[in-house]
Amino acid sequence: xxxxxxxxxxxxxxxxxxxxxxxxxxxTPRLAAKVLQALRDRNGLxxxxxxxxxxxxxxxxxxxxxxxxxAAAFEAGYSNKAPGMQISRFCxxxxxxxxxxxxxxxxxxxxxxIAGGVESMSRIGMGMSGGAxxxxxxxxxxxxxMPQGVSADLIATKYGFSRDDVDAYAVESQKRAGHSWDxxxxxxxxxxxxxxxxxxxxxxxxxxxxxTTMQNLAxxxxxxxxxxxxxxxxxxxxxxxxxxxxxxxxxxxxxxxxIVDGSAAVLLGSKAGGESMGLKPRARIKAFAxxxxxxxxxxxGPVDVTEKLLKxxxxxxxxxxxxxxxxxxxxxxLRFMQAFDISHDKINVNGGAIxxxxxxxxxxxxxxxxxxxxxxxxxxxxxxxxxCIGAGMGTATIIERV
Numbered sequence: 445x446x447x448x449x450x451x452x453x454x455x456x457x458x459x460x461x462x463x464x465x466x467x468x469x470x471x472t473p474r475l476a477a478k479v480l481q482a483l484r485d486r487n488g489l490x491x492x493x494x495x496x497x498x499x500x501x502x503x504x505x506x507x508x509x510x511x512x513x514x515a516a517a518f519e520a521g522y523s524n525k526a527p528g529m530q531i532s533r534f535c536x537x538x539x540x541x542x543x544x545x546x547x548x549x550x551x552x553x554x555x556x557x558i559a560g561g562v563e564s565m566s567r568i569g570m571g572m573s574g575g576a577x578x579x580x581x582x583x584x585x586x587x588x589x590m591p592q593g594v595s596a597d598l599i600a601t602k603y604g605f606s607r608d609d610v611d612a613y614a615v616e617s618q619k620r621a622g623h624s625w626d627x628x629x630x631x632x633x634x635x636x637x638x639x640x641x642x643x644x645x646x647x648x649x650x651x652x653x654x655x656t657t658m659q660n661l662a663x664x665x666x667x668x669x670x671x672x673x674x675x676x677x678x679x680x681x682x683x684x685x686x687x688x689x690x691x692x693x694x695x696x697x698x699x700x701x702x703i704v705d706g707s708a709a710v711l712l713g714s715k716a717g718g719e720s721m722g723l724k725p726r727a728r729i730k731a732f733a734x735x736x737x738x739x740x741x742x743x744x745g746p747v748d749v750t751e752k753l754l755k756x757x758x759x760x761x762x763x764x765x766x767x768x769x770x771x772x773x774x775x776x777x778l779r780f781m782q783a784f785d786i787s788h789d790k791i792n793v794n795g796g797a798i799x800x801x802x803x804x805x806x807x808x809x810x811x812x813x814x815x816x817x818x819x820x821x822x823x824x825x826x827x828x829x830x831x832c833i834g835a836g837m838g839t840a841t842i843i844e845r846v
Contacts, residue, residue: 446714448546449725450843452636453560453710453813454482458649458801461703466646466703468566471503472508474790475637476516476562479709480814481759482635483522483558487711493521495554497547499709499804500537500561503573504530510736512562514731532573532805533734535770536831536839537561538708539808543841545712545731550729555717560709561805570703570804577835588684588740589837590677592669593695596773600682600694602741603779607694610774611661614699614798616788624656629794634814642677651702651801665695665758667700699774704801705715707808725846727816730826731757732841743776745838746830747783753828753840759785762844765824768815768833770807771796780830793818807831814840819845 456478459467467475475500484491499513513528533540538561545559576583583589600610624630625648636647672678679692710713711723713774717727733753737745746769759786769777769791781791792812797807815827830840 445552446548447606449713449718449727449846450727450729450816451482451711451713451718451721451723451725451751452487453809453816454479454633455708455810455813456637458651458704458706458708458803459535459635459646459835460650462704463566465566465651465705467564470564470637472562472567473512474701475564475705475707476512479639479707480516480520480522480558483709483711484508487721489721492525493720494522494526494536494543494556494558496548496557497526497528497816498531498557498559499539500541500774500808501532502532502537502563502828503536503568503570504532506568507572508564508568510591533837534770534834535802535804536808537805538810539829539839539841540810541814542710542712542809546729546732547740549712549714550816556713558570558711560707560809562661562707563803563805564705565703565803566705587807588680589678591668591671592742592834593700593773594672594677594681594691595740596695597668597672597691597693598685598688599690599741599743599779600775601688602685602700602783605694605775609778610694610699611658612662613774613778615656615658616652616794617795617798617841618656619737620793621652624794625649629817630818646777649800650722651704652799661731661817662700663697665698665775669686669693669698681740695773695775699798701772702801704804706803706810708806710809710812714819727843727845730842730844735837735838737838739836742834742836743772743832744779745832746776746780746835748841749838749840750828750830753842757842764826764828766815766818766825767791767825768792768811768829770802771798772802772832774798777831808839816843817830
């Protein structure tokens with residue numbers, strides 16, 4: 445099998461996923477086109493040599509439908525020879541796009557692939573694509589369907605995380621994100637989004653609140669107590685986990701991932717592909733894996749897939765220098781740290797989606813790029829990137845610098 449290298453990556457800033465968010469005026473294909481243009485321009489890429497463009501999008505409907513990477517390629521001025529493919533594995537879509545690209549390159553089918561994702565959550569609401577998991581009893585009953593926030597509270601209850609625990613984690617995420625922006629850690633890879641007149645409309649992540657305190661968060665009511673208790677989903681969780689007598693509701697908007705707009709892209713290739721572009725590789729995709737996990741807990745897939753991936757790669761937790769786990773909810777990261785006895789000093793060191801936001805289809809590619817930049821900044825070697833996924837799944841990737 446051919447080695448697969450990362451040659452470059454970029455992302456947009458994350459804009460608030462509301463009508464008053466800075467990126468709301470940007471159509472979804474144009475948002476994806478921004479990162480395609482940036483990869484082309486900063487690497488002098490001949491787009492006629494791009495074998496594929498693979499992008500994740502969790503709600504690929506309306507303007508985001510109909511193979512959005514191809515639409516974005518038209519918008520970006522790419523050669524007509526560059527094809528496109530759209531995928532969805534819920535929140536891991538952006539990382540799985542990278543993994544699919546890596547598989548194609550490793551097998552020898554492609555030499556140069558751009559992979560990533562896009563989501564404009566201010567323009568297309570979460571869940572707009574529908575689906576049997578939500579709506580068909582023959583599907584959602586055996587899958588213990590419930591809102592993800594109720595699952596996050598079930599995790600917190602089962603593994604002993606208090607309201608103070610999850611709030612303290614959220615405060616630290618905000619602090620780290622603010623520190624990273626203040627010290628230029630994101631400057632290398634975040635590209636400003638400009639309008640058609642060349643005026644910058646967003647250059648910095650818009651969702652952050654670095655001044656957040658425990659006192660601020662204490663004033664927020666739990667977000668998922670009503671659907672849990674009044675909607676009957678607490679009963680679903682207890683049916684799946686009868687050792688739980690009652691769910692302790694601890695998650696709210698301040699310790700859960702933010703709804704935002706954004707896009708990201710990663711330039712991958714074989715050794716020959718990189719040489720044809722005149723580029724030096726920054727990292728190698730060492731291994732990747734997917735797994736199904738407990739559908740009621742739903743968000744513990746990162747633990748399961750990390751165990752699977754490390755075994756497959758012949759590695760241990762001690763071999764990983766940095767971890768990046770999407771902060772869907774604070775309890776997701778706390779459980780991962782608990783399961784592997786990982787110090788907070790090694791995971792999400794630049795903050796995460798609680799502070800920065802979670803543009804569903806793009807996040808996986810974003811956090812892959814973030815941890816690569818941080819490996820380079822710190823002079824470290826190996827990182828593991830993972831995300832929890834709706835319906836109970838997990839995706840993970842190990843990269844190493846070259």
